Structure formats: structure tokens, C-alpha cells
Amino acid sequence: MRLVIADCSVRYEGRLNAFLPLARRLLMLKADGSVLVHSDGGSYKPLNWMSPPAKLHVAEPSAEQVGEGVREAWVVQAAKTDDRLLIDIYEIHDDIGHDLGVDPGLVKDGVEADLQRLLAEQITLLGNDFSLVRREYPTAIGPVDILARDGSGASVAVELKRRGDIDGVEQLTRYLELLNRDPLLRPVRGVFAAQQIKPQARTLAHDRGIECVTLDYEEMRGNVDTQSRLF
Amino acid sequence: MRLVIADCSVRYEGRLNAFLPLARRLLMLKADGSVLVHSDGGSYKPLNWMSPPAKLHVAEPSAEQVGEGVREAWVVQAAKTDDRLLIDIYEIHDDIGHDLGVDPGLVKDGVEADLQRLLAEQITLLGNDFSLVRREYPTAIGPVDILARDGSGASVAVELKRRGDIDGVEQLTRYLELLNRDPLLRPVRGVFAAQQIKPQARTLAHDRGIECVTLDYEEMRGNVDTQSRLF
DNA sequence: GGTTTAATCTCGCTG
DNA sequence: CAGCGAGGTTAAACC
Structure with missing residues (x-):
């Protein structure tokens, strides 16, 4: 799992269209290609996300984007649909990676x-x-x-x-x-x-x-x- | 927002009971006291969590817990209900904090x-x-x-x-x-x-x-x- | 604050 | 694979 703290704007195109203006956020990149965009609030649901299976491609920003201050243009493409998440990275403040392995999973009682x-x-x-x-x-x-x-x-x-x-x-x-x-x-x-x-x-x-x-x-x-x- | 990579076991007590055996996971601690426990997989839903408003209290582990290797016993208590999340920390591999500010929020089209x-x-x-x-x-x-x-x-x-x-x-x-x-x-x-x-x-x-x-x-x-x- | 309804619902099971 | 029901549903809109 890779965790990136970055100033970014995010656009989702798929079952609906959704846009997040520029702000500092947590980007959680999981091993299956899924990406979660979290802010410091809300509940457990990310502001925006891409479900697995998906693939992250880091592209060069366009000249126009560079002019606006974009350093990297991430494209998270769903594997089976044409849903995609476009993340414009303006500045990265932290970037860490950890191998978590496979989780043993949750045991429930009372359902x-x-x-x-x-x-x-x-x-x-x-x-x-x-x-x-x-x-x-x-x-x-x-x-x-x-x-x-x-x-x-x-x-x-x-x-x-x-x-x-x-x-x-x-x-x-x-x-x-x-x-x-x-x-x-x-x-x-x-x-x-x-x-x-x-x-x-x-x-x-x-x-x-x-x-x-x-x-x-x-x-x-x-x-x-x-x-x-x-x- | 505080991000902790730790070996931990997690128990939820509230509307139901749920338990996560010892494994390495991401613990996301938000400013409103909410906590999300993520593994490197699944979808955007955490394995386990506590919704805001909540309060994190770091307690000393019991003698029995110390014997099992627990270093810290976290208690995340919901503010309005008696739901709580008990996180036993065995080892912390990373621990970072960042101020993200308030998010401008998501704009949707197509609902x-x-x-x-x-x-x-x-x-x-x-x-x-x-x-x-x-x-x-x-x-x-x-x-x-x-x-x-x-x-x-x-x-x-x-x-x-x-x-x-x-x-x-x-x-x-x-x-x-x-x-x-x-x-x-x-x-x-x-x-x-x-x-x-x-x-x-x-x-x-x-x-x-x-x-x-x-x-x-x-x-x-x-x-x-x-x-x-x-x- | 309670109630109702939508959701990129997610998740698990069954056929 | 699709379909169906449950969910600590969550979250937003409305009263």
C-alpha cells in the first residue's frame, strides 16, 4: 500500500461525473490498483475513489496543466468498465509505502x-x-x-x-x-x-x-x- | 490526519460485535476522532471503523496483554452511543501526521x-x-x-x-x-x-x-x- | 432531531 | 455470471 499526501484536484468519469477542487488530501493506493481519496473528515467513505480492479498510469501533464502548476497527471482506469479517476498532482508532501500482506478478515456476530x-x-x-x-x-x-x-x-x-x-x-x-x-x-x-x-x-x-x-x-x-x- | 502502519488486532462492540485478528494494517485517525482500519485490498470500505464524533484514548495494556506482546491499547469511544473500537497495537511501523485543512467538497452530476x-x-x-x-x-x-x-x-x-x-x-x-x-x-x-x-x-x-x-x-x-x- | 430515500452504494450468497 | 437481500449500511435532503 502506498500513501501519498498531496495537493490535488480529482475528477471521476463513469456512472456519474464528479469533481474535487484543489486541496490537500490523502491518496491511498492499494495493491489491486484501487485508489481512495480521503480528506480529514467525513465518515469512512472517501471523497472520491476507484474500485478494483484498476490500473494507475502516471502521465505527463499537458502544457496547459503545467501552466496551472500540475506536476503529475494520474489516470486510474477501471479494468472492466470505462470508469476512470483523473488526479492532477500539484505538490506531494509525503509518500510512503508498506507491504501489509493479505488480511485474515473480519469475524462478525449479531447479524x-x-x-x-x-x-x-x-x-x-x-x-x-x-x-x-x-x-x-x-x-x-x-x-x-x-x-x-x-x-x-x-x-x-x-x-x-x-x-x-x-x-x-x-x-x-x-x-x-x-x-x-x-x-x-x-x-x-x-x-x-x-x-x-x-x-x-x-x-x-x-x-x-x-x-x-x-x-x-x-x-x-x-x-x-x-x-x-x-x- | 494521522496515519499509522501497525500490527494490530481490532474489536468492535456496538450494534454488533466484530473482530479482526492480528495483522499489519493502516490506521487512519481523523481530526473529528473517527478511525478507519484499512487493509491492502477490499473496496473503499474499511475493515472496521468508528464514525465521528468519537474520541481516541490510549491506555496501558493489561498484564495479560503485555504478555501477548501488546504495546498500546487504544480505545475509540463513540461520543453519542456506547459503540467502541478496541485496537491492540503490537508494533508500529510508521506514524505520520499532516494537516489537510477543510475540504471544499465534491461536486456531482448525473444523480x-x-x-x-x-x-x-x-x-x-x-x-x-x-x-x-x-x-x-x-x-x-x-x-x-x-x-x-x-x-x-x-x-x-x-x-x-x-x-x-x-x-x-x-x-x-x-x-x-x-x-x-x-x-x-x-x-x-x-x-x-x-x-x-x-x-x-x-x-x-x-x-x-x-x-x-x-x-x-x-x-x-x-x-x-x-x-x-x-x- | 427524526424520517425518508439515494448510492460510483459494498458485500456476500445462491443459482 | 447475474440477481437478490443485508448493511455497524452511509449520507443527504426534507420536514
């Missing part, structure tokens, strides 16, 4: 998949007479997160989200519409389960006869710990 | 707003007898991107996307349902216009009697250039 696994194991959180049919129940328009049965044997389709908004309710509605055409399952109820449910989503769900359940991930994980300690 | 402006000006792209009623036509559930009339005087609601997927069709459907309750507008047709429309979205739209139109931004911008050259 939707973990929530789904826990809810499948603790399906009675939705009702103490509930039983699991299966996770990722396949349908023509995609898998239903969880299919369960209540005490009366009626089917229940569960849509699971970490954050429940209107989209999730729409998604569950489409599944319910489809599942209720199946004479072997019909009638199928819907449960919208999430760690947090927005008021608008709750209203829409209620409007469509869909039950809402908020889940406590820490508590659910605690239940597992308790179980594993007991057994 | 949805530009597309909407162009389509409003060139509404006949949807049909040569079309006329514009207004952009951002207000309704109770939010503004319709464009409202137009066809040659017969019938209303047409246009939902505009750069990339047309199923969500856009759902959105337009909700608008149409509402608009068709208005006796002054009824009947209202729907047009789903995007630079690219996914097959699934096209199928759903067709199923609901919504017309799909793909737009060529470059051509539309070219039309303006042509006009401005003519007049």
Missing part, C-alpha cells in the same frame, strides 16, 4: 443470520405453543425466513429483520399472498419480528393483519448461554 | 435529481403527446417524482430511478392507488422510468399495468447541449 438461528431455536418466543417447521422455507419468489406452526397446527410465516421498516412488511405480504394460494398450507398467518420496528411499519403490518414482535438479541443469546450452562 | 430535471424538460421521451404537470407532485404518502398528462389529457404518474428494482414498482403502486382515489385525476396511469430496469421489476410492473421506460442519461444530456447550441 440477521445469527438472529434467525436464535429465533429458530427459541421459536416459542413468538407464542408458547409454536413449533418450527423450517428456516429459509423456499417459495417461488424467494425463501421465507422462518415457517412455523401454532398450537392449532396453523402455518405462520415469519419475516425477520434487525431493523423493521416498511420494506419488510411488503416482503412478508408478498410471501403471505403466495403461501395462502397453497391449499396444503392455507391459512397462513404472518409475524413480523425485528429488534426494532418503526411506527410506520407497525401500522402497515397491523393494517394487513400481520402481528409484530420485537426481539431482544442480547436476551436471546443469554438464553443459549443459560441452556449451555444447564446442560 | 437522480439530474435525471428528474432532464426528464421533466424532455417529457415527450415518454410519449410524443405528453406534457408536464409538475415535478415532485405532493401526495399524503410523499411526492410523486413527475406527474404528466398524455395526449388524451389522462394523468400519468412517473416513478424515476437510476436503477429500477422491485422497490420502485412497489412505491409507484402505492402512489397510483392513492392518486386513483382522486376524482379530479382519475384514471392515473403509471410509468416506471429508469436507466436500467431489473427483469423482476419489469415483470411486476407489467403485472400491474405499469409501463416501463429505460432512459439514456448521456443522450438526454446531449439533447440539452444540442438545444443550447441551437438557441
Whole structure:
């Protein structure tokens, strides 16, 4: 990885056009040819960038550019599209290189998949007479997160989200519409389960006869710990 | 901005938990307290990070950590939440600081707003007898991107996307349902216009009697250039 | 400050 | 390879 602190202006041409006026910035050049242009602010997103695979070509600036003070004209060309990033270098204040090797990568815990696994194991959180049919129940328009049965044997389709908004309710509605055409399952109820449910989503769900359940991930994980300690 | 090349392990605790095993990485420390952990690969997204506002505190490593080779224990604490990033520093290979100042910021062209402006000006792209009623036509559930009339005087609601997927069709459907309750507008047709429309979205739209139109931004911008050259 | 929506989204999985 | 859904989405616009 090469890190350059430089006074530069940057132009992106591709899916859209974007321009950064002259200022001092960090240019991060990665081994795969990608380039990130960062300022001292904003969030993790660079001001401008080129995704890999790409190739950096350092060109001579034109006479006009030299007149404006440009020392180097960098062209970062995407390998598969005609997207490109044009970086005019006015002055380089620092330029360091380091070999970082390949990163072992990030290990996550607490994403939707973990929530789904826990809810499948603790399906009675939705009702103490509930039983699991299966996770990722396949349908023509995609898998239903969880299919369960209540005490009366009626089917229940569960849509699971970490954050429940209107989209999730729409998604569950489409599944319910489809599942209720199946004479072997019909009638199928819907449960919208999430760690947090927005008021608008709750209203829409209620409007469509869909039950809402908020889940406590820490508590659910605690239940597992308790179980594993007991057994 | 401070840039540190270090052998480190990183743990994030907050909305989820995530862990990065020991490896050599770039740590970018910004003036607002935010920290980005980058490897030499991936895309513009850091492996792990803390968003601003945040505060970095350098603590002494515990005896156990010292035994494992940890020299410094960094704690990056979010100012408003209890999210935090714990960085164990094993060895620092480089450490540079630069004052970048405030960035003048990015100027963009070609986002949805530009597309909407162009389509409003060139509404006949949807049909040569079309006329514009207004952009951002207000309704109770939010503004319709464009409202137009066809040659017969019938209303047409246009939902505009750069990339047309199923969500856009759902959105337009909700608008149409509402608009068709208005006796002054009824009947209202729907047009789903995007630079690219996914097959699934096209199928759903067709199923609901919504017309799909793909737009060529470059051509539309070219039309303006042509006009401005003519007049 | 909350809410909604776009994004050069990125990332991972599945068929 | 495309398509689809999740994301510590992030970030900007609007109310």
C-alpha cells in the first residue's frame, strides 16, 4: 500500500461525473490498483475513489496543466468498465509505502443470520405453543425466513429483520399472498419480528393483519448461554 | 490526519460485535476522532471503523496483554452511543501526521435529481403527446417524482430511478392507488422510468399495468447541449 | 432531531 | 455470471 499526501484536484468519469477542487488530501493506493481519496473528515467513505480492479498510469501533464502548476497527471482506469479517476498532482508532501500482506478478515456476530438461528431455536418466543417447521422455507419468489406452526397446527410465516421498516412488511405480504394460494398450507398467518420496528411499519403490518414482535438479541443469546450452562 | 502502519488486532462492540485478528494494517485517525482500519485490498470500505464524533484514548495494556506482546491499547469511544473500537497495537511501523485543512467538497452530476430535471424538460421521451404537470407532485404518502398528462389529457404518474428494482414498482403502486382515489385525476396511469430496469421489476410492473421506460442519461444530456447550441 | 430515500452504494450468497 | 437481500449500511435532503 502506498500513501501519498498531496495537493490535488480529482475528477471521476463513469456512472456519474464528479469533481474535487484543489486541496490537500490523502491518496491511498492499494495493491489491486484501487485508489481512495480521503480528506480529514467525513465518515469512512472517501471523497472520491476507484474500485478494483484498476490500473494507475502516471502521465505527463499537458502544457496547459503545467501552466496551472500540475506536476503529475494520474489516470486510474477501471479494468472492466470505462470508469476512470483523473488526479492532477500539484505538490506531494509525503509518500510512503508498506507491504501489509493479505488480511485474515473480519469475524462478525449479531447479524440477521445469527438472529434467525436464535429465533429458530427459541421459536416459542413468538407464542408458547409454536413449533418450527423450517428456516429459509423456499417459495417461488424467494425463501421465507422462518415457517412455523401454532398450537392449532396453523402455518405462520415469519419475516425477520434487525431493523423493521416498511420494506419488510411488503416482503412478508408478498410471501403471505403466495403461501395462502397453497391449499396444503392455507391459512397462513404472518409475524413480523425485528429488534426494532418503526411506527410506520407497525401500522402497515397491523393494517394487513400481520402481528409484530420485537426481539431482544442480547436476551436471546443469554438464553443459549443459560441452556449451555444447564446442560 | 494521522496515519499509522501497525500490527494490530481490532474489536468492535456496538450494534454488533466484530473482530479482526492480528495483522499489519493502516490506521487512519481523523481530526473529528473517527478511525478507519484499512487493509491492502477490499473496496473503499474499511475493515472496521468508528464514525465521528468519537474520541481516541490510549491506555496501558493489561498484564495479560503485555504478555501477548501488546504495546498500546487504544480505545475509540463513540461520543453519542456506547459503540467502541478496541485496537491492540503490537508494533508500529510508521506514524505520520499532516494537516489537510477543510475540504471544499465534491461536486456531482448525473444523480437522480439530474435525471428528474432532464426528464421533466424532455417529457415527450415518454410519449410524443405528453406534457408536464409538475415535478415532485405532493401526495399524503410523499411526492410523486413527475406527474404528466398524455395526449388524451389522462394523468400519468412517473416513478424515476437510476436503477429500477422491485422497490420502485412497489412505491409507484402505492402512489397510483392513492392518486386513483382522486376524482379530479382519475384514471392515473403509471410509468416506471429508469436507466436500467431489473427483469423482476419489469415483470411486476407489467403485472400491474405499469409501463416501463429505460432512459439514456448521456443522450438526454446531449439533447440539452444540442438545444443550447441551437438557441 | 427524526424520517425518508439515494448510492460510483459494498458485500456476500445462491443459482 | 447475474440477481437478490443485508448493511455497524452511509449520507443527504426534507420536514
